[in-house]
Amino acid sequence: MKILALLKRVPDTEAKILINQEGTGIKDEGIKYVINTYDEYAVEEGLRLKEKTGGTSTVTVVCAGPEEATELIRTALAMGADDAVHVCDKALERPDPFVIAAVLAKAIKAEGFDIIFCGKQAIDDDMGQIQSILAEMLDIPQVNVATAFELAADAKRATVRRRVEGGDEKVETSLPVIVSCEKGLNDPRYASLPGIMKAKKKEIRKKTLADLGFAQAPGDARSTILRWLPPQKSSGCTMVKAEETRDAVKELVRLLREEAKVV
Template identity: 65%
Template sequence: MKIIVLLKRVPDTEAKILINSEGSGINEEGVKFIINTYDEYAIEEGLKLKENVGGDSTVTVVCMGPEESTEIIRTALAMGADNAIHICDAALDNPTPDMTATLLAKAIKNNGFDIIFCGKQGIDYDMAQTQAFLAEKLDIPQVNIISEFAISDDNKKAFLVRSIEGADEKVEADLPVIISCNKGLNEPRYASLPGIMKAKRKEIKKLTLTDLDSSGVPAEKDSTIIKWLSLPKSGECKIIEGEDFGEKVVELARLLREEAKVL
């Protein structure tokens, strides 16, 4: 079985995100980049499926992103993925989900696939669109935000659970299918030391736009980010101390009049 896992390089959840001075993006200085948190569940589910199905199953990680993405790709390989495809081209400037999905679809088609796992959304732009576009481009069913996964004995049907507001939804889908994973699906494994050793020898296939033949990729963006704006700073809270309630009210009135100037 050919198992594909999609991977995205995103800023660390703990990083403080600051807008750059031009308002054209985030200030990346000192920001650590990690595997998109939801993609970790996708990797784990892909690896579990491989262990479960056995035979000559392979887990191929597919990542589109800058050169530096190699670091997270290696980590996925150290967790146990067999090989990787890295779509990397300097000409790619903040591609839309449509563009991304077109290129991913080309690479995945060339590689062959039976099932695709990805995170339910990137924790950077939070668009959650790439998987939907990709399902369309590959003409396969998609099931999103799943919290349980199982596969039929003949490996032809996926049994899925989606946790929706107040209930669980049970879904069956025919393979090939693309599945986006939610927190709670599994407990992602750590990259073990022997895994790290082995990852060194695993293949990362690099693909540029030329390698992929960019026909079919939308020439223009269907939506463009015009400007990034910082959130307004929340005001500081002032607590009026004291024992006497009356005095505190007087003080409150004075502050509202003299400092806040709202009275």
């Protein structure tokens, strides 16, 4: 069984995000990048499926992203994925989801697959579109926001539990299928040291757009980001600071009376 897991490089959730001067993106300094959290569930689910099906099953990581994504791909390989396809091309800087999906679709078709796992969304831009566009382009069913996955005994169908408003939905799907993963699906493993050592020797197939057969830009972007704007500073709350609680209370009362005019 050929299992694919899609992976995106995103800023760490704890990183302090600042928008660059031109407003075209975020400042890179001081930012640590990690595997998109939901993609970790995808890699883990792929590995679990591989372990369950055994035999000739393989997990291939597919990533479209900058050169620096390599170390994160290695992390996924250290977790136990067998190999990876890394589409890395200057032309892919700040693309829209449609373009990325078109690129991934090419790479995935060339690779072949029985099942694709991916995150339900990337935690940076929160678009959550890739899985649906991909399903369309590959002409396969999609099941989104999966919290449980079970392959049928004949390996031709799968039962997926997905989170919906107010409850869970159980979906049966045929294979091949793309499943987008939600928190709770599994607990991604921590790579063992032998895993890390082995990952250094595993193959990452680097592809440019030309390698994938794109003569020029891979399809039209369906959207363009004009400008990034920082969130408006909310008036927020004022911390009343004072050494003694008594003074703090006095100051609070003054603020409520004179500034907020509520008492």
